[in-house]
Amino acid sequence: MSEVRTVLGDIRPEELGACDAHDHLFLRxxxxxxxELDDVPAARAELAAFRAAGGSAVVQWTPYGMGxxxxxxxxxxxxxxVRIVCATGLHQAAHYGPELLDGLRGGLAEVFVSELTEGIGTSGVRAGLIKVAGGFHGLDAHARWTMAAAAEAHHATGAPIxxxxxxxxxxxxxxxxLCGELGVPGHRVILGHLNRSPDPVTHRQAAESGCWLAFDGPSLAHHATDWRMPEAVLALVEGGYGDRVLLGGDTVVAGARSVNGGPGMPYLLRRVRPRLAAAVGAELVDRILTEHPGRAFAVDWA
Structure with missing residues (x-):
């Protein structure tokens, strides 16, 4: 039976509840x-604020080596x-020192598999997804290396990427x-930040693969997020791909937290939810926040 792997153990997809499908409690x-997001009391306060707004789960995309x-x-x-799902994986090379990357050469997939099946360090916490990153309009050698390792770990465990x-x-x-050369099924891939490039043709072409399309990071300065997101999701719905959408907050710096005066995690439910409901209907938005994350992150764990 497919289950979502949280930091407190595996649960049924329907137990996830209203989910912020891409965010960060800690990040360096x-x-x-x-x-840096490195303050435990601040993380607790942010989660409590999200819970008070009706939130039930958060998927933290912070990967290996980023705190x-x-x-x-x-x-x-x-x-x-609040249920929490934790990631393994590796971000762009710019987020790491060369010593850390050199130490992972030749064994990156094994690190991912170990963190998915045995646990992260001595914490005992098992990751529930693999996070990797592309580049601007392309894939460099680092991205290809990390995605090849992610695909290998996916094939060993079933974990989503x-x-x-x-x-x-x-x-x-x-x-x-991922899906062509490396054989990862489309429905096991989650594409983040599609709101930052509101191109309906690309969105539709991506959706044809069966992948998940995440609109995450609302209210980030200089991104066509809030006001273009509803029309982008509506275009997917009208094209028959409304069942592939996820929503997230992607809080990456301390000043963006609601407890520090930013939009933070509650913004997803407080402002994004009603705005999107006006465009595509409250029933679909409810499914996007509850049913869709359960399907996207649920795995028959190998």
Missing amino acids: SPRLPGQ RRAADLPGLSRATG AVHLELGTGALDVLDL
């Missing part, structure tokens, strides 16, 4: 100096009542590699 990167704080996630889940699309671009290149 040399590209974001001084803006996931996996050992803190079970306690946060218990304290707030979530992909950061740089500024929402490169979706079809990612699908050509």
Whole structure:
């Protein structure tokens, strides 16, 4: 039976509830100096605010080597009542030092499989998805290396592969590699940040693969997110692909948290939900927030 792997154990997909399908409780990167998400009390407060807004689950896409704080996630889940799904995987090379990347050469897929099946470090927390990243309108050698390892880990475990699309671009290149060359079924791939490149032709072509299309990161400055997102989702619905959509918040810096005056996780339910419901109907939005994440992240764990 397919189950979603949370930090407190595997659950049935229907138990997930209203889910923020792409966000971060903890994250560190040399590209974001001084803006780290590394505060446990702040993470707890953000989860509590999300819970108060009606949220039930959060999928943290923070991958290997970027400060996931996996050992803190079970306690946060218990304290707030919010289910948490944790990621393995590897981001773009710019987020790491060369020493870390050199240490992973020749064994990246094994790291992913170990974190999915045995646990992350000594935390005992098992990851529930693999997160990798493309580049701007293309795939460099690093992206191809990480995606090949992700595909190998998928074939060993069944875990879904979530992909950061740089500024929402490169979706079809990612699908050509993962689903074409590497044999990953389309429904096991989640494309993130499609809201940042609101191209209905590309969205429809990507949806034809059977992949999941995530509209995540609402209210980020300089992105055509809030006001273009409803029409982009409506176009997918009218094309017959409304059953492939996911929604997420993608909070990546401390100042974006609701407890620090930003939109944060609650914004997804407080503002995005009614805005999208006005375009495609409340019933579909409810399914996008509950049923769709359960299907996207559920696995017959190998």
